[in-house]
Amino acid sequence: MKRKILWVLVAVLLVGGLIAYLKSRPEPADTRYSGAYVLHDGLFVFVAPREGRALRFRTMAGESGALWPTGANRFEGGKGWAERGPAYNTFTFEMDASGKPVALVWEQTGLEPRRASIVKLPEQMATFQSGELTLHGKLVMPATPCPCPSVVVVHGSESYSAVEHYAEPYIYAANGFATLVYDKRGTGKSTGKYSQNFRVLAGDVLAAVNWLRDQPGIDANRVHLAGFSQGGWIAPLAAARDANIKSVLIGYGPMVPVTGEDRWGYVYALHEKGFGDEAVAQADQINDVISDIFDLGANRWNELAAMLDESRDEPWFAAVKGSDSLLGMVADSRMPLWMARTYLWWKHGRDNPPFIDRLYDPVPTLAALNSPSYWILGGADSSMPTEWTIEQLEKLQKRGKPIDYLVYPDADHGILRFETGKDGSRTIIGYEPDYFRRQIDWLKRTDL
CATH class of the missing domain: 1.20.58 (Methane Monooxygenase Hydroxylase; Chain G, domain 1)
Known part of the structure; x- marks a missing residue:
């Protein structure tokens, strides 16, 4: 009898643990609607997953918001960057017979509904090797004729899948740049152990660059890197090892250890x-x-x-x-x-190599880099020391290094606009209006 009771208890614990795991497991990202859409006035709208079935949209004018499903192919969200209600934005997606989106209708409080058609950007899922690891990526091509310039997006510190969540491939491809995004090691469908070791991750970037250069339609001499946040440490380190990197774009990255x-x-x-x-x-x-x-x-x-x-x-x-x-x-x-x-x-x-090298100094790396770099920074960044970064960039500029930078004085990390509550908390309301356009303009200038 005691043995039977023991086995029942074990079974209950196992079932309970399984239920708890299933409830806590993140809901898979809904990528059905991901892509670039264009309004009748030519403004691009980009859609990508936020988390689970929720979406996030961005426009080239900096407007952004979160959307949650409320019906078949219908999503609603509040006015802020993460507010669910009261409803301010409503997206209804029009689907073809195969279940792929062809357009969206954007309803916004106080405005007439607007329809945006899908931009047909060829996509290719890919895998490539970095040493013994297999990295999973997605290549999005422009609608324009190629050979094309290209961008490799360098993952930040997030542990989620960049292939599923990043909107940058659609932003750049819609503006003429083939774009490769990949899941950093230990995330998404890439193998290996998650790491924040910059030298190790820079090697993965170069593996991505080498794979991309061999793809049809890619101009091997016009490959750019775009790194954001932690990617601001990694992208210059990778470019310093490859003299043929055309340029390095850094969003809200640091120039300090x-x-x-x-x-x-x-x-x-x-x-x-x-x-x-x-x-x-x-x-x-x-x-x-x-x-x-x-x-x-x-x-x-x-x-x-x-x-x-x-x-x-x-x-x-x-x-x-x-x-x-x-x-x-x-x-x-x-x-x-x-x-x-x-x-x-x-x-x-016991980590070997170390999980992260907190003493790595990015200044000597940038000092040795001959590829031009462009740093976009937030003057009100709560996560990165913008003032200290500017000090280092200006020292290198005086030494003749090909460095430009732009500061949005009132932007937080991510070049995000915010409203400050009475308690000092920040509510994100969107990107700086010309943030995406500035990236494209600079990439095009350096691509000449």
Whole structure:
């Protein structure tokens, strides 16, 4: 009897675990509607998955929004970038007999409905090798005659599938550039272990470039790279290894080591809450110890514990809790340091190559790069230190390096416009109006 009860309990636990897994598993992205559409006035509208069955749209004029399914081929979303309601945008897709979209009707509160026809951009799913790994990609070709210039999109830090979610292939292809996007290792349908090691990922970029150059209709001498956020570390590193890269476009990427970006997380939080240089200096002292432990393997755990105990009642300490930084995580964590030490060793202590090189300095890489680069930055970026990046870019400009940059003073990370609430929170309302056009214009100038 006891054995039967035991087996019943085991079965219940297994079934319960399976149900929990199925409920927590991300819903597959709905890619049926992905593509470029064009309105009667020539404005492009780009559609790609947001998450699960939800979609996100973008226009060349910077307008953007999220959409959720409300009926057969019908989606609605609120006015902001992530609000579900009240409904402001409604997209109804017209499908052909095979279930593929041919057009969409865009209804927007206060405006007459507008119809946009699908732009026929040939797509090719692909796989290619990077060492022992197989990477999964998608090549989107322009509707114009080729051979064509091309862009390889360099994945950011996200762990989701770029092939399914990125809209950039349609943005660039609709404007004349063949575009390859691929799932970084350990994401989507690509094999391997997810990593943020820039040198390793730069090798994957070059594998993508080499595959692309061999494809029909591609001008092998006109391959550009476009890297966003973390891709801003990786794309220049890849281009520095390949003298034939035509140009490098960087969106909201950093020109500081990861440690500098990490420091910006708590510096930004302190400044936003009214603290000055003295508070930053106190936070820096603890952060230096954390960095020695995390980046150099130094045994300063007892020193860290003492510093944390001394600082917990300081007003600035509460301000850094939860900030986008290691210090913010440590300050906000209830995990005992001995447990954090064990977790750190288990999580990254055995990685070879390292999961991430936080001490990698991107300045020497860009200094050695002869391909032109264009940096598009947000002056109100809460994730990346724009001011520190500009300092480095201007130093290299004075040395004659082919570098341009553009700053949108009021844009956050992603070159996103926002409205600030009374509590200081930001509500995203779309991209800067000419952000996509600026990318295309610069790529075309450097492609000559």
